[in-house]
Amino acid sequence: MSATILAFSGSSRSASLNGKLLQYAVAGAREAGASVTVVRLADYELPIYDGDLEERDGLPAGARAFQDAVAHHDALLIASPEHNGGYTALLKNALDWLSRPMPGGRSGLDLVTGKAAAVISASPGILGGVRSQTALRIVLEKVGMIVIPQSLALGQAHLQFDEAQGGLKPSVAGAAQSVGAALANVATRLAV
Template sequence: MPKILAFSGSIRRDSWNRKLIRIAVDATRAAGGNVTLIDLADYPLPLYNGDFEDHDGLPDNAQRLKALFKEHDALLIASPEYNSSIPPLLKNSLDWISREWQGESGLVPYQNKAAAILAATPGPFGGMRMLPHLRQILNTLGVLVLPGQFSLARADTAFDPENGALKSPAQLHTLVVELVKTTAALTRRMEQA
């Protein structure tokens, strides 16, 4: 079973993306993925600063996140859109994880990983302006981001008020099935190499 690390780029309690990632996690598990859902609120980090890093080294929470990334085969990320780009929380986390540590390249936690990216916004674009930025960052770090992505516009009306389920989940389900299949294939290929 592919090991998939899932998280939201928002820590706001009632975030649409926190709702979306929980639904995506359930769908990924149903598709055969072994998913670990984390909350970035549990890994607070200072704003990246090279002087801080030179003086204090890599923060403990960055080390914990690095270890989690290395333990998993794929990433499942749901993120809000801030001013047509990714939120600072997500960027800062990805940046800290990418720092070299104890002689190990900062790219190691990202190598040989697949990722599916999702976005939810209450507006009409559903994060479509942010998703290319997230894709570019992950690609630069060495992650294979699936060509498909999931964008949820009008998130304020997209969830069933009775049970919190996504009213139209088909496209999301297709994406997470692809993530599980792609990750399983990459894992097999790495084991055979």
């Protein structure tokens, strides 16, 4: 049975470098046989997490929809922009809502515990956003995910996607694709 993967980036920018890199990893996962759904976190209605709001109104519709999307996939493929050495508030907020109890009381953590995740990143900086990956891996493991060792941090990404300069080098594209393929393989094995 082929694995299902939910893919998203921590950026809301239409020209997101992480969104572009994610497409290569998605292609690799699909080539390896996975069924991949790509979503934009910014499309979910997710107010900044607020315990009073949650107590008063329950989970916002966007949080329920994101939980539902995660529930229906075996693994997460995440492209993580770096903001001041960490990952983005958009991404953290989505993960925080995801972890909250669902209507009926079951923990949101049940939706991710034991599932696989892969993290990649792209940045105009030389380190390619690798610090955001470190921070994100800690959180993903805390919520019970199995984060695969394969990853890619693409530095000077604003130059690498420039079509006038030949676009992404095949070797770099291949590295991103291989992360997606590795996730597909791990998710398939875990699903057995």
